[in-house]
Amino acid sequence: MKGLAGAATRYRIMAWITGVLLAVLVCIGMPLRYWLLKDNWNAPISTIYAIGWVLHGWVFVVYLAAALDVTFRMKYSVLKVLGVAISGTIPFMSFVAEHFVKRDVNARLTQ
Amino acid sequence: MLRLLFTPRWLARSLLGVVLLVACVGLGVWQWDRAQATLDAEYAALEVPVSVSDLAPAGADLPSENVGRPVFATGRYAEPPLYVSNRSLDGRNGFWVLSPLDLADGSQVAVLRGWLPEIAKVPIGDVTVNGVMQPYENFYADSTAKNGVIVSMSRDEIVAAWGADVRAGIVNLSSQEPTLPGDPLPVPSTVQLGGVGFPLQNFFYALQWLIFAGFVVFFWWRWIGIDLRDLNKEKEAS
Incomplete structure (x- = not known):
């Protein structure tokens, strides 16, 4: 399988970046923004928080490209492709998807 | 290729592709409208004395x-x-x-x-x-x-x-x-209203939905190419 190892590495890097960024935004950003600072919309944290979501949007575009690439090389079914794609937008799901893709790719490569 | 397109499997895949395409474009338009509405509201707020x-x-x-x-x-x-x-x-x-x-x-x-x-x-x-x-x-x-x-x-x-x-x-x-006797004649203001914060998040989301729509088309095309190649290989083998 030419290129599969490289595609898998690219996907795994993007899955971790997307997952960590999303976890920080949801677990730290959201409570700060909507709970502790709910009346202070002009606090610098609000701007950083908004920038974080914009960043996540672009990171997800790259994640999606890497995810579609590796799932196609693996000839996943349509449902699995969609599942891996969407997991970049659900907190912590990208780590789960990364685990299964890594397992499948390793099985394929050691065949 | 046409024969491949009209197999049940590829009809289903194409249908899903069209649904995803319409969804991506629709969501992109929605985010674009949101960005516009935010801008309009910000400008309207600035015009209230x-x-x-x-x-x-x-x-x-x-x-x-x-x-x-x-x-x-x-x-x-x-x-x-x-x-x-x-x-x-x-x-x-x-x-x-x-x-x-x-x-x-x-x-x-x-x-x-x-x-x-x-x-x-x-x-x-x-x-x-x-x-x-x-x-x-x-x-x-x-x-x-x-x-x-x-x-x-x-x-x-x-x-x-x-x-x-x-x-x-x-x-x-x-x-x-009230006006007072001997008031000067008011002069028109020449300054322009300053800018407002641009809703970057909604604007980028709109852009990203269009990129995802592009992904749908690209991967549909790539996938059918792979299937076609595999089909030809099988033909040659037999």
């Missing part, structure tokens, strides 16, 4: 985003007025008149009351004014006031005449209640 004390801090500079915003103020015109030389109205040379307006909280704000053909005493009294916030002028910074006549409406000139506690910026009068 607010009290001058909310926009013009005392003893500081006028924040640039407050330039051009409509304001109102209630107070009393005080002395001494400042006359700005070499200002024309409808082609006639004359003076602009600035008066300090004493506000209820003890602070003062500069009001550009309008134009006079020559230096004349302006009335003082209790008024409610509507106007547009405008910044100080900063040309001819070295010039000094002579008998209450100034060349440019700079912060230095205004502070020299009225003291450092005057609120930032100048209210360009548009209407006044």
